[in-house]
Amino acid sequence: MVLDAVQCDPNVGSRQQTPRIALYQPDIAGNTGAILRLGACMGMGVDIIGPAGFDMSDRALKRAGMDYLAMAGLVRHVDWSSFEAWRAEKRHRLVLFTTRGAVPLWDFTFQRDDVLLFGRESAGVPEIVHAAADAAVLIPMPGGGRSLNLAMSAAIAAGEATRQMAPP
Template structure:
């Protein structure tokens, strides 16, 4: 069974084309839209992006936003809640109730998000890890978060 979701995944200035391609492929398979907040740290036509996304890039629902300000204005106009995944949060993502119109936001692989983006989020979540672990791969983190949101949507729809 494939669930059509209204969830969106947003990547803030992603650095690594392979991660972005993998995320686009996963999102296409789950029926999720992806927003890229530019500038990205690579050319969006990059070979690694195409290799990781394979032919799924053709069916991915991708929207590019020229800046954080453009993205934030758009999402506020749409009435969407912004849920930031951050190592600076204390609330575990599995303890959070996702809403159908949420945007799951992930920062740059190299630096996360700046303070003004962190403060603009409606909710901030963390993926719990061992104390001595620094971070997960971005594509893995996005898959974990999207999986939980989709699981909750299925439960809430009585599936």
């Protein structure tokens, strides 16, 4: 597993047995910061698969993540292959959120070892990532829009996964 120096607490998420959120080569620091805050608040680790389209020390990332950055279970993977090696070692199921998804979010059953993967804001993910996914999930948009903001999509998915795993 190849990680860079930006690593907060990679055990967030695994302590509470919750899924993790992964971002494939994110483009926008503000979205990534918001997702780091989401992960910290929901007890979900966040994996960033590089290269990112911005410097991780960017003020916008720190501003968006605010003081939650230190609480986030952030792990940066240098590239897709290092992420896949880590995922294979940990035996995490990969759940890709995509407009090409075959299963609507509401019909999907989440598991505690899932990694909820979201693509780049500008381009989604390449075919190699689609092929590696264990499931392709769609967030239904009855209003007819093309796509949601990345941070909004991650929040919707994290909320539904958490709801499904809540004690009865």
